[in-house]
Amino acid sequence: MEDKKTIKRTVIAESDEFQNTVRNIVYLKSVGLHSGKDVSIIIKPAPANSGVVFIRKDLPSPVLIKADSENICSTNLRTSIGRNGVCISTVEHLMSALWGAGIDNAFIEVYGEEIPALDGSAKIYYEAINESGIKKLGAKRKYLKILEPIIIAPAEGSEGNDYSIAVYPAEDFEISYSMNFNHPFVGSGLFESQISTVNFYAEISKARTFGFLKEVELLKKNGLALGGSLDNALVLNETGVLNKEGLRYKDEFIRHKVLDLIGDLYLSGYRIKGKVVAKKTGHDMNAKLVKAINDNKPKMRLRGSSKSAGIVNNKKAQLYGKTFQPDCLLVNY
Numbered sequence: 001m002e003d004k005k006t007i008k009r010t011v012i013a014e015s016d017e018f019q020n021t022v023r024n025i026v027y028l029k030s031v032g033l034h035s036g037k038d039v040s041i042i043i044k045p046a047p048a049n050s051g052v053v054f055i056r057k058d059l060p061s062p063v064l065i066k067a068d069s070e071n072i073c074s075t076n077l078r079t080s081i082g083r084n085g086v087c088i089s090t091v092e093h094l095m096s097a098l099w100g101a102g103i104d105n106a107f108i109e110v111y112g113e114e115i116p117a118l119d120g121s122a123k124i125y126y127e128a129i130n131e132s133g134i135k136k137l138g139a140k141r142k143y144l145k146i147l148e149p150i151i152i153a154p155a156e157g158s159e160g161n162d163y164s165i166a167v168y169p170a171e172d173f174e175i176s177y178s179m180n181f182n183h184p185f186v187g188s189g190l191f192e193s194q195i196s197t198v199n200f201y202a203e204i205s206k207a208r209t210f211g212f213l214k215e216v217e218l219l220k221k222n223g224l225a226l227g228g229s230l231d232n233a234l235v236l237n238e239t240g241v242l243n244k245e246g247l248r249y250k251d252e253f254i255r256h257k258v259l260d261l262i263g264d265l266y267l268s269g270y271r272i273k274g275k276v277v278a279k280k281t282g283h284d285m286n287a288k289l290v291k292a293i294n295d296n297k298p299k300m301r302l303r304g305s306s307k308s309a310g311i312v313n314n315k316k317a318q319l320y321g322k323t324f325q326p327d328c329l330l331v332n333y
């Protein structure tokens with residue numbers, strides 16, 4: 001196995017000036033990766049400035065849950081959002097697809113407690129959204145521009161403290177993700193690229209979630225991965241993947257981590273202009289970053305005192321502030 005996989009790509013600027021929604025209704029159905037239940041969603045057009053709003057339509061009284069970091073309720077192997085005790089699990093792949101397709105606003109009716117797994121990547125969501133057509137709205141898109149770094153890392157001296165996540169000022173959206181799995185087939189690697197609607201489909205969308213065969217039984221005992229199969233996940237044994245078709249990208253594992261990161265960060269509610277540097281992170285750390293981005297300064301300091309992770313750079317939340325949040329400026333592009 002290669003020791004280091006480094007991908008550097010050319011700069012691709014995003015030029016979309018206006019907000020988008022889907023042109024027509026999108027219907028998708030499959031098993032839920034973790035619940036193992038059949039679930040379906042209907043993506044519907046939404047007006048400008050609605051954001052992405054999920055609606056649990058299977059309940060006697062529908063519950064609206066905005067795709068917002070404030071509503072994150074679980075980050076255990078997937079990202080779940082909820083409100084008033086009602087949850088929707090595994091939103092990250094769909095959120096990533098919406099980001100990649102340039103969708104700013106959508107109403108997503110959910111029939112079940114989880115988003116359909118489909119093939120375990122963002123590919124099918126992305127293709128279905130594109131097939132429906134993208135509708136440009138009259139309102140200008142706003143971006144969240146990072147002005148000063150926010151760094152989240154484990155408290156000094158804590159065990160296994162080699163993971164971290166940070167965001168730095170940059171003109172466009174860039175991700176640098178490094179990982180080091182103790183597995184001969186996954187190994188270590190670095191993915192660095194500017195990512196936009198221009199290259200998301202080809203470079204990121206098709207990367208599938210992955211899991212280790214030896215962990216499947218334990219996950220299932222804990223009520224997770226109940227719908228997981230070779231149809232919606234790469235499954236690894238000691239030496240390779242069990243999926244007959246093999247990998248879609250040579251470095252599919254790390255690209256999936258990037259796909260997850262994009263989806264989790266889109267819970268900021270906005271497209272970010274900044275460089276995200278992540279080391280061995282999963283949904284938990286991704287959520288800490290997106291919450292730190294959306295929180296104001298005193299709250300960030302508070303979180304900095306937590307034992308497991310803290311803001312090591314205590315400069316201001318260092319995001320522009322205009323009309324939405326005190327420390328965030330939503331810049332008209």
Ligand SMILES: [Zn+2]
Binds near residue numbers: 092093
């Ligand atoms: Zn994932």
